Amino acid sequence: MDPYTELLRPLFFSLDAEEAHELVMSALEIGSHAPSLVRLMAGAAVPSAPRTVAGIDFPNPVGLAAGMDKNGVALRAWEALGFGFIEVGTITALAQPGNPKPRLFRYPDKQALINRLGFNNEGVEAVAARLEGLHASGNWPRIPVGLNIGKSKITPAQEAHHDYLASFKRLHGMGDYFVINVSSPNTPGLRDLQSTEALGRIIRTLRDWEGTPRRPLFVKVAPDLAEEDLIAIVKLAEAEQLAGLIATNTTLDHSCIPAGRDQTGGLSGAPLRGRSLGALQAIRGQTQLPVIACGGVSDATSARERLDAGADLLQVYTAFIYQGPALLRNLALALD
Numbered sequence: 001m002d003p004y005t006e007l008l009r010p011l012f013f014s015l016d017a018e019e020a021h022e023l024v025m026s027a028l029e030i031g032s033h034a035p036s037l038v039r040l041m042a043g044a045a046v047p048s049a050p051r052t053v054a055g056i057d058f059p060n061p062v063g064l065a066a067g068m069d070k071n072g073v074a075l076r077a078w079e080a081l082g083f084g085f086i087e088v089g090t091i092t093a094l095a096q097p098g099n100p101k102p103r104l105f106r107y108p109d110k111q112a113l114i115n116r117l118g119f120n121n122e123g124v125e126a127v128a129a130r131l132e133g134l135h136a137s138g139n140w141p142r143i144p145v146g147l148n149i150g151k152s153k154i155t156p157a158q159e160a161h162h163d164y165l166a167s168f169k170r171l172h173g174m175g176d177y178f179v180i181n182v183s184s185p186n187t188p189g190l191r192d193l194q195s196t197e198a199l200g201r202i203i204r205t206l207r208d209w210e211g212t213p214r215r216p217l218f219v220k221v222a223p224d225l226a227e228e229d230l231i232a233i234v235k236l237a238e239a240e241q242l243a244g245l246i247a248t249n250t251t252l253d254h255s256c257i258p259a260g261r262d263q264t265g266g267l268s269g270a271p272l273r274g275r276s277l278g279a280l281q282a283i284r285g286q287t288q289l290p291v292i293a294c295g296g297v298s299d300a301t302s303a304r305e306r307l308d309a310g311a312d313l314l315q316v317y318t319a320f321i322y323q324g325p326a327l328l329r330n331l332a333l334a335l336d
Contacts, residue, residue, distance in 0.1 A: 003043070004324030017104040017113070028074035032139075038080035042325040046082030046332045053290045053312045054216040054243040056144050056176050060084035062303075062331050065294050065315035066148035066179065066220075070121040072130055079141040082328040086141065087315065088127070089148030090181045093166040095123030096153055099186060105263045110256055111298060112272075113318050116265030118186045119150050124167040131174045147175035148220070150184065157189050160198065161205040168206050178215055180206075183222035183249035185266045191222055194229065196236045203240045216243030223248035223275035223295060227282050234286045244290030244312070247279040248272070251295075269318035272296040277309060284310035298323070300334030307335065 012020040031038040039045070049060045063085035064078050072088040079086070098120025105114045121127065134140050149171070155163040164180065171178070180202060182193035193199055199219065207214065219242060221233055237245055250266025253275065257267070273296025280293050293311035297303050298319035306314055314335075320327055 002324070002326050003041075004326065009322070009324065013106065013108070016102065017106050018101060021104065025069065025073060028069075028077040031077040031080070032074045033076075035076045035080035038077050042081050044329055046084075046328045049084075049332055049335055051312070054177065054218075056216065058084045058144055058313065059142075060332050061307075061313045061335060062328055063087060063144075063146075063292070063313060063315045064320070065317040066090055066146075066181065067115075067117075068317055068320075070119075072127050072134075075134065075141045075145060076139060079143050081325050082332070083143065085144040085146065085176075085313070087146040087148050087179065088131075088175070089121070089179070090119050090150040090184065091121055091124050091127050091147065091167055091171070092119050092150050092152040093124050093163045093170075094152040094154065095126065096120060103265070105265070107257060107261070107269070108322070110269065110271055111319070111322055112256070112267060112269030113321070114254070114257070114263045114265040114267050115250070116186045116263070118153065119184065124149075124170045128170045128174065131171070135174065144176040145174075146177045146179055146218075147171050148179040148181050150181040151187060151190055151193065153187055157192060157198070160193055161202045164202050165205050165209055169209060172210070172215065175215070177218060177243060178206075179218045179220050179246060181220050181249070183220050185222070185250060185252050194222065194225065194233060196232050199233065200236055200240070203236070203242070207240070218242065218244050218246050218292065220246040220249055220294075221279065223251045223272060223279050224253065225279070230279060230282050231286055234283055234289070237289055238287055242289065244292065245283055246292045246294055246315070247283055248276045248295045251275050268295065269322075270296055270298050273298070273302055277305060280306060280309050280311055297331070298327075300330060303331045303334055
């Protein structure tokens with residue numbers, strides 16, 4: 001018997017989706033103070049499958065995607081569950097509550113979620129203070145930690161580069177890599193920052209401040225981009241010597257959801273598999289930069305197809321909500 005799918009998931013799914021998320025995060029925050037207990041409750045350990053990407057050593061290639069732990073409250077618990085790396089965020093320069101509730105919706109028959117959370121997070125100052133405390137206490141996880149940064153909702157698009165820089169400066173030196181998130185569909189105008197002019201301004205602003213040495217910097221792209229726009233981002237990433245790309249964020253294609261059940265927001269989970277894979281293939285056809293595959297990774301087959309298509313690492317989110325810790329073991333065994 002799998003304790004998660006047989007016992008915990010029915011409990012969580014009896015609650016509103018966001019209430020369940022908050023309950024899980026509270027439990028994992030507590031569990032971060034007792035990671036050995038989390039490991040015991042998670043069951044069998046995830047097999048090691050080390051690899052090095054962008055100069056970073058990963059104990060296994062399966063990471064937690066951004067959006068789950070927005071404020072970095074449960075890093076040691078994620079490590080204890082068996083993730084090979086963690087991506088915190090999305091973090092914005094200003095604290096913000098996000099969009100009005102309800103804003104997170106389950107579709108169990110599709111193994112999918114729709115969210116319109118809107119970068120709800122405590123803001124960079126609070127998150128940075130928490131991460132500094134972990135470093136100072138010696139409780140920083142032993143697996144890589146990425147920090148995903150986005151634009152504050154109230155910041156005008158023409159000032160976006162300054163907003164990203166504020167977060168980058170405050171968090172610099174804490175994470176193993178950084179991600180520029182310009183692809184969430186839930187902040188008005190954010191995806192417009194995927195234009196090479198706007199994105200290039202953000203990247204150069206961060207790099208001009210940073211100087212050398214540089215932290216690995218990734219860009220997370222949308223699955224809904226036209227191929228020529230995606231290729232333009234790839235060429236920009238090469239020209240700016242970025243560490244790589246993350247393919248992809250959630251999609252606005254809700255064609256698999258019946259009209260009477262549809263909601264505004266980004267769709268994630270199994271229905272995203274084809275679009276995300278297509279973006280990965282398009283990227284890999286243009287560059288050898290590292291790519292982290294995210295979106296629709298839910299079983300051994302979908303994981304293996306990403307690696308065969310040239311992905312260097314994988315990230316999961318929605319499938320973890322539906323399958324729990326067993327997902328990590330199944331993926332790691334399949335990828336060994």
